Amino acid sequence: MRKISDLFKQELKVINIGLLSFKESLDDVGVKVIQVDWRPPAGGDEEVMDALKKLLGK
């Protein structure tokens, strides 16, 4: 089974969802990082989002 401590033996590779400055800091220290061009799901419309969740069975 996977363990948290396994992470400490790997090279850290990061996906950043949100504040761009967090990605820039990691670039600065040479950590591999990819930025997600995130937007609120369903255009931020909560009713649509809830309906989508139901459709997807979540």
Added chain:
Amino acid sequence: MVVKGIIKKGEYYDSVTLMLVARDATKLDGVEDAAVVMGTGQNKSILETSGMLLDMFKDATDSDLLIAVKAKDERTAEEAFAKIDEMLKAKRAKTQEAGEYMPKSLEGALEFMPDANMVIISVAGKYAGDEAMKALEHGLHVMLFSDNVPLEKEIELKKYARDNGLLVMGPDCGTAIINGAPLCFANVVNRGKIGIVAASGTGLQEVSSVITNEGAGISQAIGTGGRDVKKDVGGIMFIEGMKALEEDPETNYIVLVSKPPHPEVLEKVANLIKSEIKKPVVGIFLGGDPDVVKSAGAIPASTLEEAGLIAASLAKGKSLDDFKKLLEEREKEILEIADRESKNKKDGQKFVRGLYTGGTLCDEAMLLSRKIIGEVYGNAPLNPEFKLKDSWISQENTFVDLGEDEFTVGRPHPMIDFTLRNKKILEEAKDPSVAVILLDVVLGYGSNMTPGDELAPAIKEAREIAKKDGRNITFVCSITGTDKDPQDRKKVKKQLEDAGAIVMPSNAAAAKLASYIVKNLGGAR
């Protein structure tokens, strides 16, 4: 005065980018106030309070960008819109210039980086939990910076993570250091043999910085978010973090940092130390009973500084008496400076005003001050009876945490944007009863990149204000950070000292110095 607005449908920017643009827009000539926000419910209510919620904004959604400007006339407002547009374009161009591929989703990112192992999430709380669960389901560790994630969601995420050997740091986790990489608000520290588990962000930063400044280093620093050690979450990640450090061959010593955990959580921690942890453990549970830590077989520390010094002594193979000697020397020096600074005060100057950007640092300062000068007022005081009636108006000895919600709605955190604290510094300097102004400066990634340039002029100006009135105010600062931080601790220290401030080696030392001065001047309760 006119209020004008525009909506940009479907144009999304992150909140820090927008707040910084709004801050710069407010500085434009003829502009009294400006807001550049996504059209969320919370942002709309902020606009309403500041009288900028125009009818046109009412139906906007989370993915619409709202720009409102309060200006002296229409022409100035139009000019401000053009400037704001320019600033936003410049921010976007910076990202696009790098020519990097930006996938639209976590799945898209994984196609591009299939061996990713960590996801940092800082989107609005109501979306963050779902994104975190998606990441866990893909077998990825999570750092959840966002706050306002529902408690039930946190428990669900952490249970899933525990059962699947994954980390969930947060929600509301501001800092972590994993494999040497500073995540979110973190300092550039030495790598070494000391592992940290912390339920307090600035607590972790202070301890890891002290350790680095003492010449030792950090293996891993795991943040859990403050709610982890409360009863409902039950310390799930605090416990898993400790186990992971016990298993890690690169970690020889473990430091635990938190406000006092719920008794049930503390019992779990103590049992784990007794049963499974073979490595030496140092514990700082701010404001908690050190005997509990001791009876679990760990070494108790009474301040963040002490926790860092004990761990550094252990890691450097020195005896524990070594750090005690250092602390005794520092204590002696604190008393000497306090005596000197108490002599140059005018009659009536006897109180301290602590203006904090770090919540845990403010708590630690209040705990230490209470022992020397009694209870202090604040917006989040130790004793609820000492809560300020109005957080904006200090009285007697007051310590405010400027990172609390009442100060941060609609503006960047005070570690990033110094505008509010600088304004407060000047206000406090006008109060003839103020003898000491106590300030924390937190360096590292995420924080303001030029703290010396921005804080030093405010200190100078405040000292001038007092001087014109024949008063001398002592500025006591602590700097949480290292010489390797992008701001460079040494450089910031010199800038603050040149402005006339006394820079102490730790938050604890700064709080003690400020309190002893107040005590000498008769300002204690």
